[in-house]
Amino acid sequence: MIYLDYAATSLKRGDILKYIMENKELFDANPDSVHSMGRRASALLDQARGKLADSICAEPDEIIFTSGASESNNWVLDNFRGDEIVSSKIEHASILNKLDHTDSKITLLNAGQDGLIKVEDIKRAVNDQTKLVTIQYVNNESGAIQPVKEIGEFLKDKDVWFHVDCTQALGHIKIDINEIGCDSASFSGHKLGGLNGFGFLYARKPLENLIYGGEQENKRRGGTSFVAGAFSMSESIEPMYKENESLRELKKLMLENLRVPYEVNGDLKVQSNHILNLYFPFERNDLLMTYLDMNGVCVSAGSACSAGSPEPSYVISNMYDEDRARKSIRFSFGFANKKDDIIKTCDLINDFYERNENG
Ligand code: PMP
Numbered sequence: 001m002i003y004l005d006y007a008a009t010s011l012k013r014g015d016i017l018k019y020i021m022e023n024k025e026l027f028d029a030n031p032d033s034v035h036s037m038g039r040r041a042s043a044l045l046d047q048a049r050g051k052l053a054d055s056i057c058a059e060p061d062e063i064i065f066t067s068g069a070s071e072s073n074n075w076v077l078d079n080f081r082g083d084e085i086v087s088s089k090i091e092h093a094s095i096l097n098k099l100d101h102t103d104s105k106i107t108l109l110n111a112g113q114d115g116l117i118k119v120e121d122i123k124r125a126v127n128d129q130t131k132l133v134t135i136q137y138v139n140n141e142s143g144a145i146q147p148v149k150e151i152g153e154f155l156k157d158k159d160v161w162f163h164v165d166c167t168q169a170l171g172h173i174k175i176d177i178n179e180i181g182c183d184s185a186s187f188s189g190h191k192l193g194g195l196n197g198f199g200f201l202y203a204r205k206p207l208e209n210l211i212y213g214g215e216q217e218n219k220r221r222g223g224t225s226f227v228a229g230a231f232s233m234s235e236s237i238e239p240m241y242k243e244n245e246s247l248r249e250l251k252k253l254m255l256e257n258l259r260v261p262y263e264v265n266g267d268l269k270v271q272s273n274h275i276l277n278l279y280f281p282f283e284r285n286d287l288l289m290t291y292l293d294m295n296g297v298c299v300s301a302g303s304a305c306s307a308g309s310p311e312p313s314y315v316i317s318n319m320y321d322e323d324r325a326r327k328s329i330r331f332s333f334g335f336a337n338k339k340d341d342i343i344k345t346c347d348l349i350n351d352f353y354e355r356n357e358n359g
Helices: 014-022 024-028 036-055 069-078 093-099 119-125 148-155 227-257 285-294 314-319 322-326 339-356
Strands: 063-066 084-088 105-109 130-136 161-165 184-188 199-203 275-279 328-332
Touching: 014 024, 014 227, 024 036, 024 227, 036 063, 036 227, 063 069, 069 093, 069 130, 069 161, 069 184, 069 199, 084 093, 093 105, 105 119, 119 130, 119 148, 130 148, 148 161, 227 275, 227 339, 285 328, 285 339, 314 322, 322 328
Parallel strands: 084 105, 084 130, 130 161, 161 184
Antiparallel strands: 063 199, 184 199, 275 328
């Protein structure tokens, strides 16, 4: 298999899973238990919290463990029910679908063909009533890196909460949360090679709880702690940053080896290294994904969160139009990809084109 769907979820890192299995007793107990096994698990949780905080230049008590970025995003939006909110049409479903259920007055901005939300549009949309601005750092479908620092600079002296969904940014772009100047931010472990179902919310100021329960997370989020999840995420960040340059090479290699008509969706100059979204203007484009799948190549069109649905990507539709979105495929790269995987994938696309379009 050739896995080019890391933006949906990364393959899990074997060395980390092996460590967890070989040291299972460290992860077994509930860290809130006062016995020695509990205390050991608690120490591991603290260690992970410290590393995760360091990775975004935050303080450990600003990090609240959650089940992932969807929960973190929902949590923040839940605090702004009924308020005026500014966001964009290309946010992740955990923002857009939650906004549909908040009775808020929402302004959703469009992206340009470069995939970017314009700071000028934010400035125009924010008014005296605005309580929240929520914008992602890196788009999960186009890879576009949004101007979050400029937005943070604009909002700095205003009484507006600024939330940034950093799910696709961590591991790819160095994050200093203070430089962004946001009040909260979401993160997820499984995009980096950690276990699914673990992430965290960075919150600089208090929020009303979303999940009440035990006294975990300093009484801010109930639920038995996921020690292996926290550990796996905290150990995945450093390798991810080290691998990042090689992902840029893979992206370049793909563009060099395609001998078919294609266009890049968005602007390569403002994109993360791990995502490449391509438009293939062929007649039989609808069969291309199936052809790649039949030949062992895993890619996506649209986001995995709407998988199984025949809908084209709303992100690419917003940047261009629906027809282009229907003929676009997202390739996303990660630690297990080799140059050979990319060349084989390009060969398959080239062969498909030769047979179906030129034959
Ligand atoms: N935001 C973005 C930008 C994402 O890419 C994703 C995952 N597709 C999420 C939020 C949701 O993350 P999780 O799976 O951890 O809930």
